[in-house]
Amino acid sequence: MSDLDMDFLVGADDDGSRRRSRASSGPGRRGRRRKRRRNRGGFLAPMLAVIVLLGGIGAGGFYGYTWVRDVMTPDDYTGQGTGEVVVEIKDGQTASQVAETLEKQGVVKSAKAFVNAVADAGKSSSLQPGEYTMRKQMSAAVAVGLLDPSKRLRERVTLKEGLRLSDTLVKLAEQTGKPLKDFQRAARDAKALGLPPYAKGRLEGYAFPATYEISPKMGPADILSAMVDRFHQTADRDGLARKAKVLGRTPHEIMTIASIVQAESGNVQDMGKVARVIYNRLDGDPVRKLEMDSTVMYGLNKYGVAATNADLESDSPYNTYNRLGLPPGPIANPGDHAIQAALNPTKGDWVWFVTTDTKRGITKFASTEAEFLQLKAEFEKNRNGG
Template identity: 55%
Template sequence: MNIENLLRETLADMADEERPPAPGRYLQVRERRPRRRGLALVTASAVAALAVGSTVVVQGMSSRAPGDVAGQQNAVPHVAPERRPAVTVTVVEGMRLSQLFKVLSSLTGRPVAEFEKAAKDDTVLGLPPYAKGILEGFAFPGTYELSPTMSPGEILRAMVARFGQAAEDTNLVDGARRAGRTPLEILTIASIVQAEAGRPEDMPKIARVIYNRLNRKMRLEVGSTVLYGLDKYGVSAKREDLKSRSPYNTYRRFGLPPSPIGNPGDDAIRAALKPASGSWLFYVTIDPKKGITKFADSQSDFTKLVEERDKKHGTR
């Protein structure tokens, strides 16, 4: 099966969901000669599917929405695994595990079920104790070189190992203690920030809104958590979505959701550890295409921002 069919099948179940504008960042999966085995980290960057020459580009696989698929090249040639070329794959910031497993399955030819099984094996993953056996949030974004002989567990373990490096770089454990939170709670906050922010510069402000609402015993009322609980994608949760009894429905439940809702990058983790100073309790994405978000510290100002957004998009 060629890469077009593989990725079409991978994303078919999400094709009808509402999608935000393309994030404008791209992930390239390059075939390499099998001269090295193992997995090498390159850099954190963009997204996940188009085949162009010998390069497979996976586009639009953000935490908010899956992308479209087109292409002509084979990502996984029909040859024995040990004779296949290595491929380089980039995990986008905010990508959910459910998306990641489908992309990895398409590129390696291994069933999604094998990645799901490996994700539950603590002895293979090397998760820190504070992860409580949860992989979501710990498959760190970055670019990885995959040897064709690597098992799903080895692939995921490498991503967890890269998270360990990021945890040290951001001083996650000590920072969480100073914030009065567990490291898992910090990662959960970071994952929400990653999903909600249109621009990196807004991340510390969004983190501050989350802390302010938690400190005031207010519901977070964040659409991205609701959609995660429903395994949906979109710009915002719809009215019927808000009726969900999922533990991720922060419109009905107080406090943080039970786990991260995606895999955040360095910027989001740093924002969760060091939020901006401010009294904001609300934010509204005025222009999703440009990622412009405005903040408010009162219900009246929030209402004005909603009216500004609706007027701009002609919904009122």
């Protein structure tokens, strides 16, 4: 190859430089020219090697990328899935634990795919315990959508304040479709329900009235236990044990008073006064019998606002017309307002009260027997439509 050809291959700075190279004479300059051409040729070989190497990477790199992509992307189903399966998320489970459950039940193809889908949707902290209807072999993204808390399988049951336990169990059986006898059996197992020791083994008064969300898997014992748990929460918040001690009463006595307050009050505003009448009768000088119709009716398993003369002759331990002091225990399940009233009675010297107008829930209070007789006459007049 001529010098001209070599110069063309490796390039030159400009035409002048090529002319100066050829015009130079002497061995020193000729040697330097050969050395410069060898350096230029030495650069070419590595460059060609890099080109060949990059060509190899280009060919094999595509397959390498595909392999990495397959390894990094978890297996996932596509589509909405088929069939039906009920999945339970337990309280305290993490997204990873839920993902493992879904994979085991064949809902998603891999736990990793579900975890990624939850993160993509920003719902890692919004998975709520409960039971959900899912489908087999559904995409992870679709599965995340079906685990919305609003889609939980549950029944909403509202239990009003003042319901007797027997009525509470009937309502629960009706609302859940579970046998009444199963609820009655569960109600007798005080230890399993977690009743406080002062409840004396009886659920009456401690099945806290509220609205409950009941899942299909919850049995009667689970439901009643949830109600007792709610009572414990309320008792702790209200300081039941501590305040009862200040009042010189046991927590069980406070709950008994609260149940009578609940049964006898026409509205929430009267509860503190009704509680005061009870305390004034229990702690007065002289001590008076409570003489509450609600306790008499409970002991006879009857309903009504006024006991008959025959009712008042019963020897039931709940007949507070014949016995001093409180009845053996609560006569219903009081709500928080009644418990608060029993713990914080309104100040006053009332010893009687009469619900003079049962239709409108009007209750009036008296400090003397003469006032009481006037209120009683007013009640009789309203009851007879006068």
